[in-house]
Amino acid sequence: MRMRTLVGRRYKERPAEATLDSHSLLLRGAYARQVANGIYSLLHPGYRVVRKIEAIIRDEMDRVGGQEVLMPVVLPRELWEETGRYQAVGSELLRFKDRTDHDMVLAMTHEEGVVHLARHEAGSYKQYPFMIYQIQTKFRDEPRSRGGLIRVREFTMKDAYSFHRTAEDLDDYYRECAIAYHRIFARAGIPETAVVRSDSGMMGGKIAHEFMLLTDCGEDSILKCDTCRYIANAEVAEGRIPAFPEDPKELEKIHTPGKKTIEDVTAFLSVPLHQAAKVVFYESDSEGRPVMALIRGDLEVNESKLARLVQRQPVPAEEATIRKTGAVPGYASPMGARDLRVIADPTVGESNNLVTGANEDDYHYRNFNLDRDCPDVEIADIATLREGDGCPRCKGALQMRRGIEVGNIFQLGTRYTESMGMSYLDENGQAHTPIMGCYGIGVGRMMSSVMEARHDKFGPIWPISIAPWEVHINAIKPGEGGVGEVAGKLYDDLREAGLEVIFDDRDERPGVQFADADLLGVPLRFIVGAKSLANGNVEWKIRGTDEKGEVPVEEAAHFARKWVDQAYAEIRAQANAKTEPF
């Protein structure tokens, strides 16, 4: 590629809308342009990076037996009704009508699509297990997209679906895929990507993991043990929260006029926050009963954990809902409340003599002890862990980190195959429902993530494996001393050697050329200029390092071939070192 004709203005200044460094570089380097909120076009350099990421993903998916297919982005409503998701999924599913008034959706994921495809094609046990994947557009009408390509509405995703006869087989394959994912991220230049246990959210299923690139600008909170290998998304993380056991004292009703919040009551009574039990009300569980979450005063309810218990997204209760249970807002406790589901965090029972509401205006109780005063409530972990809480596996402490979710894997079970009537016959002619796994990677998000992890103030520092080009040639003053001719010849030689080359053939000042080269972030750079050419040499330089030197013109192509091969070999070695799924 000759730079002269490369389409895209590169900017000197950080665009006003850029929030993350990767977002800024995406725009400054003319990799991508926003068309509408969360919808982007990719310019040539950006698309080259994306294609390379896709190629790595294809390679690794094929390696674990995947077969690539392509499903449509537009699906009919009926398919989504089969699984109940047409109703269950909210407004992020874009619905519209076609010419004949038929309801359609833009696929935000393809479980329905893939089961529709596979159920007519895989009726015999002899075909199992198998895995189907695609690299395809998804549309999710996110209420809020942000961060360049990190979180967008329209995006490209690799989504894979495996089908198994047994849970054990799925589990084995799940591990294989986890290793494949580690290899993908290592090959794309982010080997530090961590697998964390995660929530399965709207996908359903029990076991799920996310692949997180740990970075301060990430959207997810992750808890990581400082001693052992435990690491989990905060939505599911378990941990040891310190308890405050005492000998139980007698329940005592006290006058606490106007003290409606835990902060006010504990301050009024001069007791620490952890010596209170607080109540958080939610509208209903899956059976329509109001939910009272009971948690220690110094902790917060983790609504993701609660959502799994009550089988739906918790919605904070209206006052009328609370009153109906006999509880008094501001002075609430489980004592005396009825017709509701009470879920108490274990920390409430492990501490004694707590302050809690008396369900009567302006009164609280002192010395509340859960097992004595409210013995029959449901006990479940609903606490949001804090940095410093104990690791669930060892004596270590948990650290809070931020991460970008670049991939995820789920054990789906039979939720989709069953609701959509997929089955196969076994050796005895018996029908069975296949068990599914699914595996996603956001391609554009991955590009942004690598940019976020690998850049300096001048631009991205691409690993050779996904750089838009492998070699960048700068011709300094191409009109003088044969520089242009030598550079042109070098361009030909490098391409002859099978390398991907971007050739800056513009008659620009060196500063301009170098700044643009930095924004394109190509690993190996040749600088052809009169200075070194006088000795028959061209200069080389490695992006993002201080490494540089000179090489005779006629050896440059060979030098480049060797350097690039070596760079790939190092990356491949890193991928090969990934042999543990978790």
Place this chain on the structure above:
RNA sequence: CGGGGUGUGGCGCAGUUGGUAGCGCGCAGCGUUCGGGACGCUGAGGUCGCCGGUUCGAGCCCGGCCACCCCGACCA
């Protein structure tokens, strides 16, 4: 959906008490320069987000709408 902010040339921004739009970068031409974003001269490029209102006159005042950004809610 709630709260906040911003819309002026490709990018970054200024625009006073209302008087018909400007700066830097970038872009085109010419000249001088020439190894980390040079300098001079000349030039092109703007329905001032949109609609309506007030006014002799609106980028500026008023009303409505839209878009984008940030925080929160939400998020396979």
